Each structure stands twice: as C-alpha cells, then as structure tokens.
Amino acid sequence: xxxxxxxxxxxxxxxxxxxxxxxxxxxxxxxxxxxxxxxxxxxxxxxxxxxxxxxxxxxxxxxxxxxxxxxxxxxxxxxxxxxxxxxxxxxxxxxxxxxxxxxxxxxxxxxxxxxxxxxxxxxxxxxxxxxxxxxxxxxxxxxxxxxxxxxxxxxxxxxxxxxxxxxxxxxxxxxxxxxxxxxxxxxxxxxxxxxxxxxxxxxxxxxxxxxxxxxxxxxxxxxxxxxxxxxxxxxxxxxxxxxxxxxxxxxxxxxxxxxxxxxxxxxxxxxxxxxxxxxxxxxxxxxxxxxxxxxxxxxxxxxxxxxxxxxxxxxxxxxxxxxxxxxxxxxxxxxxxxxxxxxxxxxxxxxxxxxxxxxx
Amino acid sequence: xxxxxxxxxxxxxxxxxxxxxxxxxxxxxxxxxxxxxxxxxxxxxxxxxxxxxxxxxxxxxxxxxxxxxxxxxxxxxxxxxxxxxxxxxxxxxxxxxxxxxxxxxxxxxxxxxxxxxxxxxxxxxxxxxxxxxxxxxxxxxxxxxxxxxxxxxxxxxxxxxxxxxxxxxxxxxxxxxxxxxxxxxxxxxxxxxxxxxxxxxxxxxxxxxxxxxxxxxxxxxxxxxxxxxxxxxxxxxxxxxxxxxxxxxxxxxxxxxxxxxxxxxxxxxxxxxxxxxxxxxxxxxxxxxx
Numbered sequence: 001x002x003x004x005x006x007x008x009x010x011x012x013x014x015x016x017x018x019x020x021x022x023x024x025x026x027x028x029x030x031x032x033x034x035x036x037x038x039x040x041x042x043x044x045x046x047x048x049x050x051x052x053x054x055x056x057x058x059x060x061x062x063x064x065x066x067x068x069x070x071x072x073x074x075x076x077x078x079x080x081x082x083x084x085x086x087x088x089x090x091x092x093x094x095x096x097x098x099x100x101x102x103x104x105x106x107x108x109x110x111x112x113x114x115x116x117x118x119x120x121x122x123x124x125x126x127x128x129x130x131x132x133x134x135x136x137x138x139x140x141x142x143x144x145x146x147x148x149x150x151x152x153x154x155x156x157x158x159x160x161x162x163x164x165x166x167x168x169x170x171x172x173x174x175x176x177x178x179x180x181x182x183x184x185x186x187x188x189x190x191x192x193x194x195x196x197x198x199x200x201x202x203x204x205x206x207x208x209x210x211x212x213x214x215x216x217x218x219x220x221x222x223x224x225x226x227x228x229x230x231x232x233x234x235x236x237x238x239x240x241x242x243x244x245x246x247x248x249x250x251x252x253x254x255x256x257x258x259x260x261x262x263x264x265x266x267x268x269x270x271x272x273x274x275x276x277x278x279x280x281x282x283x284x285x286x287x288x289x290x291x292x293x294x295x296x297x298x299x300x301x302x303x304x305x306x307x308x309x310x311x312x313x314x315x316x317x318x319x320x321x322x323x324x325x326x327x328x329x330x331x332x333x334x335x336x337x338x339x340x341x342x343x344x345x346x347x348x349x350x351x352x353x354x355x356x357x358x359x360x
Numbered sequence: 361x362x363x364x365x366x367x368x369x370x371x372x373x374x375x376x377x378x379x380x381x382x383x384x385x386x387x388x389x390x391x392x393x394x395x396x397x398x399x400x401x402x403x404x405x406x407x408x409x410x411x412x413x414x415x416x417x418x419x420x421x422x423x424x425x426x427x428x429x430x431x432x433x434x435x436x437x438x439x440x441x442x443x444x445x446x447x448x449x450x451x452x453x454x455x456x457x458x459x460x461x462x463x464x465x466x467x468x469x470x471x472x473x474x475x476x477x478x479x480x481x482x483x484x485x486x487x488x489x490x491x492x493x494x495x496x497x498x499x500x501x502x503x504x505x506x507x508x509x510x511x512x513x514x515x516x517x518x519x520x521x522x523x524x525x526x527x528x529x530x531x532x533x534x535x536x537x538x539x540x541x542x543x544x545x546x547x548x549x550x551x552x553x554x555x556x557x558x559x560x561x562x563x564x565x566x567x568x569x570x571x572x573x574x575x576x577x578x579x580x581x582x583x584x585x586x587x588x589x590x591x592x593x594x595x596x597x598x599x600x601x602x603x604x605x606x607x608x609x610x611x612x613x614x615x616x617x618x619x620x621x622x623x624x625x626x627x628x629x630x631x632x633x634x635x636x637x638x639x640x641x642x643x644x645x646x647x648x649x650x
Contacts, residue, residue: 058544078547091545095563104559105549152549 002069002160004032004055004193009064011050017062024050026217027064032161035191037184039208041198043240047217048197052163055195056085068160085163086153089170090145094138098129101137102151109156123151126182142170150179154186161193168203180207201241213237229283230341235348238281244309244320246281246343253278253344253351261315263294268339269353276347284309286341287321293334301329394620412621422622424597425605432601433580436519440576441569443520444527449561451532462532465525477589480518484590504591508598515587515599522586523576530572534565570641574634581630602626 011025020026025047032038032055040048053059054066057078065074073081084105093101102120111119124130127147132140137148146167153162164183168176184207187194196207204211205225212222213236221233232238232246239245251258251265253273258265258280265280289310296314301323308323314335321335344351395412397405416422447465452458468476484504486492495502504514538560546556562569584603587593593600593608600608606626610619 053544056548058547078544079550082550083548085544085548087541087545089541091541093559093563096559104551104555108550108552108555149545152545 002071002193003034004161005065005067006030006032006051006055007065007067009054009061009066011047011054011059011061011063023062024217025054025061028219030212030219030222032193032195034193036193037187037207037209038193038195039198039204039211040195040214041201041204041211041240042214044199046214048199048214049165051214052085052165052195052197055161056083056163057081058085082156082159083161083163084153084156084159086149086165086167088166090142090149092137092140092145092148094136096137097134098124098137098140098148099133101148102133102155105152105156119155119157123155126154126186127151127179143172143175146170147175147179157190159192161195164194164196166198167196176203183207201243205241213240215240231343231350232281233350235279235281235345238343238345242283242285244284246283247287247319248279248281248345249314249317249319251278251280251344253280258342258344263315265337265342266339267342267344267353270355271344271351272354274344274346274351279345281343281345282337282341284320284322286338287319288336288338289321289323289327289329289333290336291330291332291334293336296333296335298329298333391620391623394616395624398617408617412617413625416618416621416625419618421597421605425600425602428598428600429581429602432516432583433577435516436523436580437573437576439516439520440524440527441573444524444572445531445565445569447524447528448531448535449557451528453536462529465528468522468525469529471522473585474589476518476522477586480514480521480586481590484514506595508595511591511595511599514590518586518590519580519583523579527572527576530568531565534568535561538564566644574637574641577637578630578634581633 007029008027009025009029010023010027012023014022017023040051042048050059054061057066057073057076057080061074065072067073068081093104096104099120102123103116106116106119120133121130124133127150129144129147129151132144137145140148150167153164153167168179171179180203183194183196186192196204198204198207209224210222211225211228213220213228213234215234215236221228221237223231223233228237228241232241235246235248238248249260251260253259253267253271256267256270258267260280267280294314296312296319299311299313302309302311307325310321310323310329312319312321312335319335323329344353393405396408396410398408399405451461451465471479483489484492484502486496486503492502492504501507502510504511542560542564543556546560551559582603583601584607587599587601588604588607591599593604597605606619606622609615609622
C-alpha cells in the first residue's frame with residue numbers, strides 16, 4: 001500500500017495533440033493519500049476512466065509521472081503495479097468456476113493453497129455467493145458476474161490500491177446499497193486506498209471521505225462532501241452536486257455587495273475586483289421564500305417527498321429554491337438569499353473573499 | 361380460437377426437393393444400384409447382394425488406404441490447428457498491416473486445387489523446381505517421386521500451405537470478438553500470457569475452432585486433387601488416399617461394383633465421424649453452461 005502521486009500528468013489519445021482540446025486529461029498534479037477512500041465524480045466522458053486506467057497502467061500517459069510511494073511506475077506494466085481494478089461491465093473467466101475466478105489473482109501471485117481457500121471463502125461470504133462457489137461462472141446473471149468481478153478485485157490483501165470504475169451500474173438497487181456498504185466496511189477493515197469512479201453523486205457522497213470532481217479532463221475540486229456542497233470551487237461542482245444544483249446569477253461585485261440589475265445583495269464577505277464573467281452562486285437550500293424580499297415569478301412547485309422544490313424565474317434567469325416541509329408559497333412570494341452562503345465566481349472559478357467578517 | 365389448418369406451405373419446399381433429388385438422391389441411388397449388382401455393360405445387371413461390401417470390408421488394399429487417410433488427416437490437423445492459432449494470435453489487430461495480412465492469408469485459399477497441385481509438383485521437382493533443386497544443391501537427398509517419406513512430406517506441407525490460412529482466419533475472427541476489457545482484467549489479475557490464452561482466448565475461440573477442426577477433417581478426409589496431381593498416389597501406393605484409391609478402382613479398373621460399395625462406406629464413415637464430432641461439440645457446450 002502506498003501513496004499515489006500524479007505529477008505533471010496529461011493524456012491525449014491522439015498521437016500529436018495540438019491544442020488543449022485534444023487532451024482527454026489536462027495537465028494535473030494530484031496526490032491520493034495512502035488508505036484514503038476517494039470518489040471520482042464527473043459527467044460521462046470527462047476523463048475519469050482515463051485517469052483510472054493511467055493509475056492502473058492500462059494506459060500510458062502522454063506526459064507526466066505516476067508514483068506509488070517514491071517508486072516511479074510510469075513505465076511499469078499493470079501486472080507489476082499490483083493494483084486491483086473493477087470495470088463497469090462484468091468480466092469473468094467463463095470456463096472457470098466461481099471459486100477459481102476468485103482465486104485467480106491469488107494463484108497468479110503464487111499464494112499457498114490453504115491461504116487461497118480461506119481468503120476465497122471470506123470473499124464469497126462478502127459478496128453472498130458462498131453457495132455457488134463450485135458452479136461455472138458462465139451462464140450466471142449479469143449482477144452475479146459483476147459480484148465475482150468485485151470479489152476478484154478485493155481478494156488480494158496486499159494491493160497498492162483498488163480502483164472501481166462505475167462498478168455497480170449493472171447491479172440492482174437493493175444489492176447496490178448492500179455492496180457499497182460492504183466496500184466501506186472493507187475499507188475500514190483493511191485500509192486500502194480506494195478510488196471509486198461514478199457519475200452518481202449519491203454514490204460518491206456516501207462512499208467516500210474525499211470526493212474528487214472532474215470536468216472536461218480537469219480535476220476541478222477535491223474535498224469532503226461538505227466542502228463540495230458549501231464552497232464549490234467551480235460552477236460545474238455547484239450544479240453537478242446537490243439536487244437541484246446551485247443557482248448561478250450574473251452579477252457585478254463591489255466590496256461586500258453583489259449588484260443584480262439594480263438590486264443589491266449582501267455577500268457576507270468582502271471581495272476584491274473581479275475580471276471576466278462574474279456570477280454569484282447560491283444553493284437552493286439557502287434561498288428563502290417568504291412574503292419579504294426580492295420579487296420573482298414562481299413557475300411551478302415540485303413535491304419530492306421530504307421537501308418541495310420551487311422552480312422560478314428571477315430577473316429573467318432560472319432559479320430554484322427548496323421549501324422546507326410544512327411551509328408553503330405565500331400569495332405574493334418574495335425571495336431572500338442567506339448572506340454567508342453566497343459564493344462568487346469569475347469565469348466559472350470561485351473567487352476567494354479578501355476578508356471574512358468575524359462571526360459571520 | 362379455432363386455428364385454420366393449412367399445410368399448403370409445404371409446396372414451397374417442392375422445388376428444392378426436386379433439385380436435391382436430381383443432384384444428390386438419384387445419383388446416390390445409382391451408386392447404391394451398382395453396389396448390389398454386377399454388370400458387364402449393356403445395362404445388364406446381375407444381383408450380387410452384399411458381396412461387394414464383404415469383399416471391400418475384407419480388402420487389405422482398402423484398409424491400407426483407410427490407414428493412410430487417417431494418418432494424413434491426423435497429421436494435418438495436428439499441424440494446421442496449432443499453427444493456425446499461433447498465426448492468428450500474432451496477426452496485427454488493426455490498421456494497414458491487419459488488412460495486408462488478411463489478404464495475404466486468403467491468397468492460398470483462392471487458388472484452384474489442381475493449380476495448387478501443379479505449383480507444388482513443379483516446386484518440388486529436383487531438375488527444375490526451386491524447392492527440389494535447392495534441397496538437392498544443399499546435398500539433401502529429396503525426391504518425392506521415388507521416396508515415400510519425401511512424397512508424404514511434400515503432400516503434407518502442401519496441404520498446410522493451402523489450408524492453414526482457413527484455420528488462422530477463423531481463429532482471427534474469434535479473437536477479434538473478444539472485448540478489450542478481458543485483456544485489461546487479465547493484466548490487473550496479473551495473469552501470465554499462457555493464462556490469458558488458456559482462460560480467455562481459447563474459450564472464446566472454441567466455437568470457431570471446432571468448426572475449423574470439423575471443416576479441416578472433412579476436407580482432408582476427402583482429399584483428392586492435390587496429391588493426385590503431385591504424386592498420382594505414389595510412389596507405389598504410398599500416398600494413395602481413399603479418394604484416389606476409389607477413383608483408381610472406379611475409372612481406372614472399371615470395377616464399378618466394388619467401387620460403389622466402397623464409396624457408400626466411405627460416405628458413411630465421413631457421416632459417422634462428423635456426427636460423433638458434432639455431438640461431442642454440442643455436449644461440451646451444454647456441459648459448459650451448467
């Protein structure tokens with residue numbers, strides 16, 4: 001087990017990338033701490049799988065280095081990296097029994113038979129397949145096969161990291177929850193570094209201690225679920241995380257106030273001058289709907305069970321607000337923004353406030 | 361609900377039935393007719409019953425030819441199947457060289473059988489053939505017209521040259537259908553090259569491989585033209601395989617009765633072996649799914 005460092009890394013699938021757009025992964029430096037449980041979150045096609053395949057050595061990066069601890073493994077073969085990876089779609093060795101499938105990575109490492117038998121039984125119990133160990137893997141259902149793939153990924157105790165590439169796509173919802181819980185238990189028990197790729201934010205937020213959000217080949221933010229929610233570093237994080245996503249409104253910033261077409265909104269912090277397209281971002285959770293505040297138009301109200309979502313228009317821009325349980329939309333609704341919860345963005349990147357007033 | 365019973369659709373099969381009757385069933389029945397009669401021409405037939413069959417079953421000549429035939433089919437399967445797999449594994453997977461190899465591999469398959477025979481007949485000649493002359497110049501005593509072993513080697517090498525491509529192309533198609541994820545998973549699992557072949561490539565190739573074996577067996581078991589052109593069945597009867605022997609008997613010696621009995625048994629043997637093979641194939645498939 002070791003810390004994984006990506007240094008100056010970039011990758012393009014083209015032989016001679018000319019512009020930034022040709023890179024599937026833009027240049028990045030990133031460190032995955034030993035024993036961390038990470039979720040790699042992002043829309044389809046943002047480079048998550050590429051990044052994973054570079055770590056496991058299935059893809060060689062066009063530039064930069066990959067380090068396991070202090071060892072440079074950029075040119076090392078996948079098999080030399082001792083790393084486990086579970087793919088989106090099940091891969092099983094058809095002609096082998098379930099038992100042999102699970103034992104395969106251990107046998108390839110030349111472990112002794114008694115240890116293999118013990119370990120395979122343990123893993124079989126974990127994935128709930130101990131009663132089917134002796135049957136052929138061929139002809140099993142897709143989710144049974146994927147459980148075998150997961151089991152094969154977890155069977156080695158000494159791996160440097162376990163990488164999961166949207167592994168639960170083909171698993172049914174009930175089992176999904178259970179397997180995810182087991183992955184967390186496994187992490188707690190053995191402390192493997194785990195990187196879990198997904199485009200499902202619930203999955204990411206429940207699995208990981210740290211979530212890494214990728215957008216168009218870049219890591220735009222790494223943080224705890226709370227950090228991603230409260231202070232998204234990029235507008236993409238703002239709208240990708242949270243349901244519904246963060247509201248973004250064009251504004252001009254002077255000091256501690258944002259000006260929205262003649263209306264001033266206090267920001268709760270002081271900002272320096274901004275350049276480029278300036279927006280303020282506020283979570284629907286922090287937009288209050290009452291009979292005081294700024295005028296806006298309610299388009300519709302969606303009931304999602306625990307709370308209701310108000311879909312509205314404010315100064316010609318779409319806006320969502322969350323209405324807590326028990327409250328209702330007044331006859332002449334007005335909205336307010338919770339001051340400390342507003343983030344400022346210049347060209348999609350978050351602007352740090354110069355001073356934060358004490359106690360705000 | 362009452363279903364209308366209408367079996368008129370069967371009439372649609374009639375043309376095929378007629379065609380097959382004329383092209384296969386009737387000629388076959390003629391052979392059956394010859395096999396149970398003796399004739400001296402003039403369409404006069406004398407009933408002999410199973411005499412010809414008895415004569416053929418006890419004929420040393422036939423058993424010798426059968427033995428040579430089995431040996432030949434065995435040898436070429438043992439060479440062509442592994443060699444075909446090996447070539448398929450080493451062919452480029454995509455790009456210009458993949459197409460180039462495919463065309464190159466397909467070439468021998470496009471050459472008419474008797475031309476293949478002629479090519480090797482000349483190629484192997486000691487006086488003017490490139491192969492024969494080169495070997496002779498190197499001091500190797502090679503002469504396929506005198507030496508039975510040289511004749512066998514020539515015929516086997518010619519068949520390998522002619523047909524290994526078929527096995528390779530079939531295997532290549534099987535290999536191409538394996539998703540990349542399997543190879544990636546194997547690398548993650550630290551599988552050796554042998555394990556990748558044994559547990560990924562071979563199982564995925566099994567279907568096409570069985571077809572390749574069946575085709576190659578049937579074809580080689582009926583081989584006639586190429587060895588006939590090269591060696592004419594000789595020296596002596598060293599390369600007289602079943603078909604060649606049959607043709608000698610039927611058109612050379614004009615022994616129509618024995619030849620007909622012979623060909624019927626020949627046909628049944630091929631049918632039997634193919635059926636056994638097919639059954640084994642299907643059973644293996646079923647067992648795997650358990």
